[in-house]
Amino acid sequence: MRRKGPMGWLAHDVTHRGVTAWMLTIALAMFYVVLYWGDGPNGVNPLDKIAWLLHLGRPGQSGAKWTLYGTLYTLAVTLGGIGMIRRYGHNRYQVVRTMVVVFVQSTFAFSVPLFMKFAGHPEHYFSYFWPLKMYYFEPGFIRSNPAPLVLWSLIGSMVLVPVLGVFFGKRWYCSWVCGCGGLANTAGEPFRALSDKSERAWRFEKITIHASLALTLVTTAVVLASAFVPGNHPVLDLYAVKFRESYALIVSALLSGVVGVAAYPVGGTRVWCRYFCPMAAMLGLLQKAGRFRIRVKKDMCISCGMCSNYCEMGIDVRSYAQANESFTRASCVGCGMCAEVCPRGVLTLENSRKRDPQEQLVQIRLKR
Amino acid sequence: MARRILIVGNGVAGVSAALTLRARDDSAEITLLSDESDYFFSRTALMYALMDKLPRRAMEPYERKVWDKQNIQRVRARVTNLDADAHTVTLDDNRTLAYDILILATGSAPRPLPLEGDDAVREGRVHFVTLQDLDACERLVHSTARAVVVGGGLIGIELVESLLWHKIQTTFVVREGWYWPAALCREEGAMVADHMRAHGVTLVTDDEVRAVHADANGRVKSVQTKNDKTVACELLGVAIGVVPNVRWLSETKPPPALGRGIRVDERLQTSLPDVYAIGDCAEVIVPNKLDANGEAKRKVESIWYAAKRQGEFVARGLSGAHERYAPPRFFNSAKFFEVEYTTVGDWEDIPEGAESVLLRLPGKTVSARLVHDGSKFIAFNALGSRWDTPVLDQWMDEGRSLEWVRRHLHEAQFDVEFGRAPLRKMQETVLEARP
Ligand SMILES: Cc1cc2nc3c(=O)[nH]c(=O)nc-3n(C[C@H](O)[C@H](O)[C@H](O)COP(=O)(O)OP(=O)(O)OC[C@H]3O[C@@H](n4cnc5c(N)ncnc54)[C@H](O)[C@@H]3O)c2cc1C
Ligand code: SF4
Numbered sequence: 001m002r003r004k005g006p007m008g009w010l011a012h013d014v015t016h017r018g019v020t021a022w023m024l025t026i027a028l029a030m031f032y033v034v035l036y037w038g039d040g041p042n043g044v045n046p047l048d049k050i051a052w053l054l055h056l057g058r059p060g061q062s063g064a065k066w067t068l069y070g071t072l073y074t075l076a077v078t079l080g081g082i083g084m085i086r087r088y089g090h091n092r093y094q095v096v097r098t099m100v101v102v103f104v105q106s107t108f109a110f111s112v113p114l115f116m117k118f119a120g121h122p123e124h125y126f127s128y129f130w131p132l133k134m135y136y137f138e139p140g141f142i143r144s145n146p147a148p149l150v151l152w153s154l155i156g157s158m159v160l161v162p163v164l165g166v167f168f169g170k171r172w173y174c175s176w177v178c179g180c181g182g183l184a185n186t187a188g189e190p191f192r193a194l195s196d197k198s199e200r201a202w203r204f205e206k207i208t209i210h211a212s213l214a215l216t217l218v219t220t221a222v223v224l225a226s227a228f229v230p231g232n233h234p235v236l237d238l239y240a241v242k243f244r245e246s247y248a249l250i251v252s253a254l255l256s257g258v259v260g261v262a263a264y265p266v267g268g269t270r271v272w273c274r275y276f277c278p279m280a281a282m283l284g285l286l287q288k289a290g291r292f293r294i295r296v297k298k299d300m301c302i303s304c305g306m307c308s309n310y311c312e313m314g315i316d317v318r319s320y321a322q323a324n325e326s327f328t329r330a331s332c333v334g335c336g337m338c339a340e341v342c343p344r345g346v347l348t349l350e351n352s353r354k355r356d357p358q359e360q361l362v363q364i365r366l367k368r
Numbered sequence: 369m370a371r372r373i374l375i376v377g378n379g380v381a382g383v384s385a386a387l388t389l390r391a392r393d394d395s396a397e398i399t400l401l402s403d404e405s406d407y408f409f410s411r412t413a414l415m416y417a418l419m420d421k422l423p424r425r426a427m428e429p430y431e432r433k434v435w436d437k438q439n440i441q442r443v444r445a446r447v448t449n450l451d452a453d454a455h456t457v458t459l460d461d462n463r464t465l466a467y468d469i470l471i472l473a474t475g476s477a478p479r480p481l482p483l484e485g486d487d488a489v490r491e492g493r494v495h496f497v498t499l500q501d502l503d504a505c506e507r508l509v510h511s512t513a514r515a516v517v518v519g520g521g522l523i524g525i526e527l528v529e530s531l532l533w534h535k536i537q538t539t540f541v542v543r544e545g546w547y548w549p550a551a552l553c554r555e556e557g558a559m560v561a562d563h564m565r566a567h568g569v570t571l572v573t574d575d576e577v578r579a580v581h582a583d584a585n586g587r588v589k590s591v592q593t594k595n596d597k598t599v600a601c602e603l604l605g606v607a608i609g610v611v612p613n614v615r616w617l618s619e620t621k622p623p624p625a626l627g628r629g630i631r632v633d634e635r636l637q638t639s640l641p642d643v644y645a646i647g648d649c650a651e652v653i654v655p656n657k658l659d660a661n662g663e664a665k666r667k668v669e670s671i672w673y674a675a676k677r678q679g680e681f682v683a684r685g686l687s688g689a690h691e692r693y694a695p696p697r698f699f700n701s702a703k704f705f706e707v708e709y710t711t712v713g714d715w716e717d718i719p720e721g722a723e724s725v726l727l728r729l730p731g732k733t734v735s736a737r738l739v740h741d742g743s744k745f746i747a748f749n750a751l752g753s754r755w756d757t758p759v760l761d762q763w764m765d766e767g768r769s770l771e772w773v774r775r776h777l778h779e780a781q782f783d784v785e786f787g788r789a790p791l792r793k794m795q796e797t798v799l800e801a802r803p
Contacts, residue, residue, distance in 0.1 A: 001417065001418050001419070001420050001505075001506045001509065001534075002420055003420070003533070003534055003535065004509070004510045004534065004535070012420060016423075090706060091784055091787060092784060092785075092786035092787030093784040093785045093786050093787055094784075095786075096786050197426075198431060199431065297756060297757060297758070297782065298757075298758045299673045299676075299677075299699075299757075299758075300673070300699075300701055300757060302410065302412040302413075302672045303380065303410045303412070303413075303429040303672075304410050304412045304413040304416060304422075304427075305410060305413055305416075305422055305426045305427055305428075305429065306413070306416055306421065306422065308426065309421070309422050309423075309426045318429060319429075322429060336784065336785075339784055340784070341421075343416075343702070343703045344701045344702070344703070345701050345708050345710070345754035345755075345782060348754075348782055348783075348784065348785075349784070349785060350785075
């Protein structure tokens with residue numbers, strides 16, 4: 001039931017798939033279309049011009065749009081983060097997590113690469129790893145960058161990601177470090193309840209996200225093969241280029257940009273993370289095998305549905321809580337919002353040493 | 369032939385019975401009857417719907433396709449009569465349904481509050497218990513600037529919080545000296561009162577609403593209290609508790625044995641053959657305890673988990689299990705605005721003069737009270753932090769001493785990561801457990 005007054009109407013409408021929500025989605029989608037595909041014949045994007053006006057690049061410099069985009073993105077994360085902390089200041093987990101995610105976005109994902117660019121180095125994003133950043137695994141990158149950077153990227157993907165994933169689950173990355181998650185959990189906060197909670201969506205998610213991971217693995221394999229298999233293989237090389245290009249188009253631009261962010265007001269904040277992100281898919285598998293879980297306090301759940309409603313990954317948390325089952329779901333990003341909104345303090349996130357497989361015999365968890 | 373099992377009431381008790389039965393009996397014909405809603409919904413979520421935090425559909429704990437998949441029939445109708453000899457019930461649309469087993473899970477109804485001037489009121493007086501009450505509140509809030517809520521319990525404060533969210537000036541009238549004396553001691557009651565006032569609630573204690581006045585259109589205009597205070601308001605919320613929803617049963621022939629609720633034995637069977645009662649409407653036996661008249665002690669457990677347990681229990685019994693129902697030691701948690709509340713222990717059984725240690729975090733609405741009877745830890749009440757109730761319950765089972773519990777208290781904390789209430793910084797006072 002919305003609040004009275006025009007502001008009450010707007011606050012409800014924009015967060016409940018109303019007219020204003022659709023307008024916002026269209027505006028966001030148009031922004032991304034211009035950003036990715038709006039370069040004129042002379043290579044100048046309208047957003048470049050705006051960037052020059054704002055002194056975010058030398059006039060005439062193409063690619064200034066990316067600085068503009070980074071600035072807007074970081075601003076959104078920072079302002080949304082401040083809003084988050086004001087609203088959930090009583091919850092230390094939310095405060096710490098939000099501060100970290102804003103910090104990582106404004107440094108490693110924004111000012112550090114920007115600074116590198118100004119200093120004449122090729123920019124590097126220390127908070128992104130393969131498989132999210134496919135490029136950091138490619139021969140081209142490995143050959144042309146200083147050893148410490150290459151080492152950081154390789155150790156990051158091969159050691160850091162899996163080890164932290166096993167000990168802390170997906171959350172250390174998806175809701176503490178990653179910029180996509182960062183935006184979702186700050187500026188995107190008002191839209192988190194829009195995620196689809198149905199079983200059908202869950203089935204769909206399991207297919208798409210693992211398909212996306214498979215596509216990533218295949219692309220990486222082809223690219224690596226084309227570089228390292230001795231001899232001349234024109235077909236392989238062609239495929240390597242083709243795969244890389246289509247990956248960049250489909251995954252980076254279309255899915256994580258246009259669909260990922262523009263869908264916030266109508267599909268919830270984590271459409272990209274939930275259905276498509278290969279990094280999330282990999283971390284999800286590690287999470288299932290690792291220690292992270294959501295613990296459910298016995299017999300305290302009143303089935304109110306707040307936890308499920310506010311789950312941005314569309315997990316029906318209530319179905320576990322009301323059945324007294326502690327659980328680990330591959331898609332859970334550990335944002336901790338279910339535990340925050342639960343009015344009866346039923347849930348807690350933990351890295352549990354003793355794995356308590358979801359085995360208790362429970363009557364009400366439906367088996368049919 | 370498959371058993372025909374008729375369940376009156378699709379609340380958590382009835383639904384838990386239906387689903388548990390289905391898991392154990394593939395062939396039974398299970399029918400869920402309700403006059404309130406087509407689908408099971410969570411009554412406890414009413415306030416979140418009113419505050420725009422939950423869409424109506426999200427109040428339903430199961431997807432709608434579940435009922436067909438589970439092969440559970442749903443009938444939307446009110447049962448008006450019961451003929452236990454013929455094994456039939458009559459519905460308000462005059463249909464008659466036959467049963468082999470009847471389960472009454474009719475829940476509770478708001479406790480009525482007769483007021484002077486009631487007759488003139490056509491609009492603006494609400495309870496906060498049913499979906500229809502939610503409809504009424506939603507219809508009224510936009511034309512309400514000021515409201516009065518009567519009744520110092522959980523439903524009352526939930527309604528107050530929801531009205532405040534709609535920027536309605538709200539006066540909360542509590543008959544007793546502090547908020548919720550049935551659950552909170554004086555000190556905690558005062559802490560919650562301060563918190564409510566900080567949120568802008570006008571809290572009036574030691575007073576009752578006596579009369580209500582309506583304008584020419586029949587809309588509530590003001591109320592008058594026992595202390596002759598007049599408070600202008602366009603909405604009057606009455607939340608002075610609930611009573612088992614059993615009135616209609618007293619007219620059936622023969623009626624089941626009724627006390628405060630429907631009296632049931634340790635198998636949750638009523639005095640009528642093949643008729644059971646569960647949930648908020650049932651008055652169960654507390655084993656091995658006698659009441660003041662020397663009869664078996666009875667109790668209406670009007671609480672969510674009890675309704676669920678009783679539903680599951682009756683279903684197990686109907687599929688062959690031989691168990692005796694015993695209410696567990698009381699525990700609960702709730703939230704007063706942002707302040708979380710946890711309790712464990714049967715507070716009404718606390719012996720005269722029992723002592724308690726009250727730990728308080730200076731300057732914050734954070735406290736924990738440990739009650740002991742001289743040798744054992746027997747009850748617990750906490751505000752402002754989260755606790756693992758099963759752990760505290762286990763300590764009471766184990767007869768732990770107060771000193772032991774204080775040493776181990778941190779093991780029962782359930783707060784979010786990085787957010788543990790700092791027990792070391794809490795200041796303690798020794799107080800009587802009850803005022
Ligand atoms: C606002 C509110 C907040 C609450 N919060 C909490 C809480 O935080 N924690 C907690 O433990 N408990 C809470 N409760 C109490 C909790 O909701 C009840 O204990 C629980 O719902 C009882 O379930 P039940 O199945 O016995 O009855 P109900 O949920 O009351 O269901 C009974 C159903 O039977 C139907 N019915 C009754 N008579 C007939 C008839 N003759 N024919 C057909 N249908 C009929 C009714 O319409 C109703 O739909 C709250 C209650 C309210 C109102
Ligand atoms: S929010 Fe808490 S009480 Fe409500 S359904 Fe979820 S776990 Fe249960």
